[in-house]
Amino acid sequence: MAKKRIVMALGHNALGTNLPEQKEAVGKTAKVIADFIEGGWQVAITHSNAPQVGMIHTAMNEFGKQHDGYTSAPMSVCSAMSQGYIGYDLQNGIRAELLKRGIYKSVATILTQMMVNPYDEAFYTPMKPIGRFMSQEDAKVEEEKGNYVEEVSGKGFRRVVASPKPVSIVEIDIIKAILDADQIVIACGGGGIPVMEQGCVLKGASAVIEKDRAAGLLAKEIDAEVLMILTGVDNVDLNYGKADETPIGLMNVKEAADYIQEGQFESSSMLPKIEASVDFIEHGKNRKAIITSLQMAKASLEDNAGTIIKD
Numbered sequence: 001m002a003k004k005r006i007v008m009a010l011g012h013n014a015l016g017t018n019l020p021e022q023k024e025a026v027g028k029t030a031k032v033i034a035d036f037i038e039g040g041w042q043v044a045i046t047h048s049n050a051p052q053v054g055m056i057h058t059a060m061n062e063f064g065k066q067h068d069g070y071t072s073a074p075m076s077v078c079s080a081m082s083q084g085y086i087g088y089d090l091q092n093g094i095r096a097e098l099l100k101r102g103i104y105k106s107v108a109t110i111l112t113q114m115m116v117n118p119y120d121e122a123f124y125t126p127m128k129p130i131g132r133f134m135s136q137e138d139a140k141v142e143e144e145k146g147n148y149v150e151e152v153s154g155k156g157f158r159r160v161v162a163s164p165k166p167v168s169i170v171e172i173d174i175i176k177a178i179l180d181a182d183q184i185v186i187a188c189g190g191g192g193i194p195v196m197e198q199g200c201v202l203k204g205a206s207a208v209i210e211k212d213r214a215a216g217l218l219a220k221e222i223d224a225e226v227l228m229i230l231t232g233v234d235n236v237d238l239n240y241g242k243a244d245e246t247p248i249g250l251m252n253v254k255e256a257a258d259y260i261q262e263g264q265f266e267s268s269s270m271l272p273k274i275e276a277s278v279d280f281i282e283h284g285k286n287r288k289a290i291i292t293s294l295q296m297a298k299a300s301l302e303d304n305a306g307t308i309i310k311d
């Protein structure tokens with residue numbers, strides 16, 4: 001019988017935002033991933049990259065100017081770098097955890113490109129926050145460089161870039177081949193490297209794709225049973241941040257659509273997770289999406305925690 005597949009999308013809490021944090025977080029995350037593999041799941045992993053891609057872009061473009069022969073790097077190249085260095089940590093962390101348990105499986109990171117539509121409206125309105133939180137003075141400097149910034153209530157300022165929807169996964173066949181061989185794949189990291197087709201050539205786009213939307217597309221493409229989005233909270237809340245905030249345990253796609261209509265979910269954080277979940281469920285049978293924290297991951301798989309979205 002074919003093994004069941006799960007896509008695990010790792011947010012900042014399961015991953016950290018810089019190298020030391022990442023090392024520590026990955027150790028804990030690898031244990032949960034290994035539990036799932038031990039439990040007989042075929043696992044595809046994807047991850048966040050907004051803090052990292054912003055840091056890499058600043059490093060490449062600021063320091064690049066200061067040294068002869070160093071050149072700056074476009075956002076698509078920075079996305080590729082973020083996939084490489086996050087994947088490197090993740091694949092070693094998972095490999096080590098599996099070895100400790102006597103499980104001999106390969107873990108591979110696929111530098112994944114994601115086809116986007118060059119006419120996607122999102123290119124006209126940069127909305128995806130990346131990089132560090134900045135003071136107003138630093139934000140002004142960024143704007144003078146030609147970058148876009150946005151104020152994040154109570155937290156300072158952040159760069160924002162375009163975030164087109166992912167249309168197709170260029171490396172999907174190799175991702176499927178790794179899963180068919182019952183090995184572990186890390187793919188579509190940071191939403192995938194956004195590219196546009198120009199004849200036979202793929203050109204990088206100056207954008208960062210929402211990793212939750214990429215995770216949903218990946219889950220659809222590999223025909224996963226479960227899309228598990230691991231984030232900073234145990235549950236999705238209704239009336240988030242208000243006095244009558246209420247955690248959602250179970251909702252169906254109709255209820256999710258109604259809540260979206262009511263404007264229950266923030267566009268830059270929870271909305272893409274819910275939309276990706278609904279889209280995943282609507283395109284298959286007996287599928288389940290889970291939004292929860294790393295701590296609740298195992299319990300949520302048995303419907304005992306987290307926010308579960310079903311048909």
Ligand SMILES: Nc1ncnc2c1ncn2[C@@H]1O[C@H](COP(=O)(O)OP(=O)(O)O)[C@@H](O)[C@H]1O
Binds near residue numbers: 048230
């Ligand atoms: N309706 C909601 N219910 C719960 N958390 C919410 C909601 N809306 C926004 N959030 C916030 O959004 C965060 C998740 O978004 P984000 O930080 O972008 O995720 P990640 O990096 O984990 O993918 C949560 O940790 C929480 O602080």
Ligand SMILES: NC(=O)OP(=O)(O)O
Binds near residue numbers: 011049050208210
């Ligand atoms: N690419 C992306 O969605 O990253 P974050 O989850 O860090 O925002």
